[in-house]
Amino acid sequence: MNRSRPISEAEHDTFFASISGRDDCRFFAIELVDGGAHVGNVWLWAIDTRHRKAELRIVIGDRAARGKGAGSxxxxxxxxxxxxxxxxxxxxxxxxxxNPAAKRAFQAAGFTEEGTLRDDRWTGDQFVDAHLLAQLNDVP
Ligand SMILES: CC(C)(COP(=O)(O)OP(=O)(O)OC[C@H]1O[C@@H](n2cnc3c(N)ncnc32)[C@H](O)[C@@H]1OP(=O)(O)O)[C@@H](O)C(=O)NCCC(=O)NCCS
Structure with missing residues (x-):
């Protein structure tokens, strides 16, 4: 996710140790109901308890598990x-x-598009826009 090169086992270990005990992020495994295979992760990032908001990030690493509704x-x-x-x-x-599939998955889960950050990310050969989507709790 958002990395330009492979991540080593040691970097993974350092990363997971660094998030342990933090209260500004929460990670979850995505497991299939049928068989319980761990196909991806979904997490809350930059949890802000003052303004009561957080970013949601997701990856389904097993490509065979994509496009079947698990992400949304x-x-x-x-x-x-x-x-x-x-x-x-x-x-x-x-x-x-x-990444139209990701946008569609967020919309299917109830997110609304709020705006576009022009040329927000460098993909290695070009800049691409990033869309900001959000969902609000009905209860204030
Ligand atoms: C993005 C991701 C989490 C979505 O999970 P998923 O299980 O594949 O998504 P879903 O099956 O729930 O929904 C995908 C939707 O996109 C649609 N879709 C798939 N490919 C598409 C394409 N090329 N263009 C437009 N829509 C597409 C599907 O039809 C589906 O919409 P529908 O529910 O209206 O039929 C997953 O594909 C993934 O991990 N991708 C790689 C990492 C990534 O992009 N993470 C998100 C970063 S913001």
């Missing part, structure tokens, strides 16, 4: 947890313009 369901479930248990009010996500 995981996004919707994590939003429910964020709203009902963590009492957050706003969940937002950045989706690149060259």
């Amino acid at each position: 369901e995981a996004i919707a479930l994590l939003c429910r947890h964020a709203f009902d248990s963590l009492r957050l009010h706003r969940i937002y996500a950045y989706v690149l313009s060259n």
